[in-house]
Amino acid sequence: MSQTIAFIDLATQRDRIRDRVEARFSRIMDQGSFIMGPDVAELETKLSNFGGMAHTISCASGTDALLMPLMAWGIGPGDAVFVPSFTFAATAEVVGLVGASPVFVDVLPDTFNMDPAHLRRTVEEVVAKGQLKPRAIIAVDLFGQIADYPAIRAVADDHGLRLISDAAQGFGSTLDGRMAGAWADVVATSFYPAKPLGCYGDGGAIQTDDAALADVLRSIRVHGGGSDKYDNVRLGLTGRLDTFQAAVLIEKLTLFSEEIEARMRVAARYTAALSGIAAPQAIADDIVSTWAQYTIRVPDGRRDAFMSSLKEAGVPTVIYYGKPLHRQTAYRHWPVGGNGLPVTDRLCDEVVSLPMHAYLDETTQDRIVAAAQAALG
Numbered sequence: 001m002s003q004t005i006a007f008i009d010l011a012t013q014r015d016r017i018r019d020r021v022e023a024r025f026s027r028i029m030d031q032g033s034f035i036m037g038p039d040v041a042e043l044e045t046k047l048s049n050f051g052g053m054a055h056t057i058s059c060a061s062g063t064d065a066l067l068m069p070l071m072a073w074g075i076g077p078g079d080a081v082f083v084p085s086f087t088f089a090a091t092a093e094v095v096g097l098v099g100a101s102p103v104f105v106d107v108l109p110d111t112f113n114m115d116p117a118h119l120r121r122t123v124e125e126v127v128a129k130g131q132l133k134p135r136a137i138i139a140v141d142l143f144g145q146i147a148d149y150p151a152i153r154a155v156a157d158d159h160g161l162r163l164i165s166d167a168a169q170g171f172g173s174t175l176d177g178r179m180a181g182a183w184a185d186v187v188a189t190s191f192y193p194a195k196p197l198g199c200y201g202d203g204g205a206i207q208t209d210d211a212a213l214a215d216v217l218r219s220i221r222v223h224g225g226g227s228d229k230y231d232n233v234r235l236g237l238t239g240r241l242d243t244f245q246a247a248v249l250i251e252k253l254t255l256f257s258e259e260i261e262a263r264m265r266v267a268a269r270y271t272a273a274l275s276g277i278a279a280p281q282a283i284a285d286d287i288v289s290t291w292a293q294y295t296i297r298v299p300d301g302r303r304d305a306f307m308s309s310l311k312e313a314g315v316p317t318v319i320y321y322g323k324p325l326h327r328q329t330a331y332r333h334w335p336v337g338g339n340g341l342p343v344t345d346r347l348c349d350e351v352v353s354l355p356m357h358a359y360l361d362e363t364t365q366d367r368i369v370a371a372a373q374a375a376l377g
């Protein structure tokens with residue numbers, strides 16, 4: 001068996017920023033500014049500039065970043081929030097946590113992102129049944145690719161729904177040069193270490209242009225505090241990002257645009273080599289993806305053999321996602337749009353992700369491609 005390749009390499013990037021991060025850590029230690037220290041405010045300003053949105057509220061995780069806007073809007077029992085089922089659990093979990101009902105929508109077979117036509121039909125179904133009140137949509141930028149926000153926004157506007165971008169994987173992704181905040185009311189992201197912009201623990205952020213919402217989110221972040229420090233005005237969380245993580249992110253942000261370009265190059269080489277023999281996630285020409293994952297479809301029950309063959313060649317692969325949310329134990333009692341989610345079901349049987357990171361050199365990538373070609377040939 002050949003030497004195993006890393007699925008994701010965080011060490012090369014760490015070595016680039018280590019001195020600067022350690023200098024920041026040392027200052028935080030000297031100051032004792034562990035909670036809401038100056039690095040947190042500095043990061044929020046820099047993220048607002050990067051994302052082109054007026055307000056950034058950093059928080060403790062990507063899950064909190066999705067949960068907090070639902071809390072701020074008072075979404076709860078009797079309300080419906082439309083989400084994909086082909087995603088990480090947190091997208092739907094937060095809806096259940098506030099007592100509302102996730103309603104699962106199918107995705108497109110080529111981009112793997114929310115299908116706007118299926119979304120529209122599903123919203124209309126819920127309206128016609130009259131049991132739940134449609135309140136919001138959470139669209140996911142799956143594997144780094146920005147969702148079809150112009151079409152999804154149109155559905156949201158026609159039905160008076162809020163739109164959240166779950167940009168945990170796709171923060172920094174653009175459509176026609178614009179990020180999700182050009183269409184979404186709120187952009188929520190995660191800084192989990194393996195994300196394209198990750199920290200060294202848990203973290204997240206919410207972005208919005210709505211100043212009143214931003215104030216409520218800041219209150220929710222610290223137990224619903226109000227202007228009188230002895231009077232908490234709403235329910236909230238211990239939702240802060242800690243100062244050490246902000247310090248890491250400030251330094252990582254300096255490399256982020258360059259790393260997105262590097263990921264685009266790696267993805268383009270994969271796609272050129274594999275398009276004829278597998279079906280990679282399709283990306284339109286006007287999209288820049290952050291390529292959190294590089295994912296192909298291996299149909300006809302050949303995925304297991306494909307993965308074993310790559311493993312033998314020292315190439316790790318991972319399945320994102322093997323079981324759709326609407327079939328998982330905690331989620332299967334919630335409604336599904338239309339007559340089921342055939343595309344989602346099929347993708348879960350076929351998808352497999354290859355090693356992807358900004359520091360994947362061409363020689364290593366050629367080894368991965370050769371192993372994939374041999375397995376598919």
Ligand SMILES: Cc1ncc(COP(=O)(O)O)c(C=O)c1O
Nearest residue numbers: 061062063088090091168190192
């Ligand atoms: C699509 C998606 N949404 C939400 C999350 C939740 O982020 P976190 O793990 O930071 O809570 C993740 C990642 O873990 C994710 O991939």
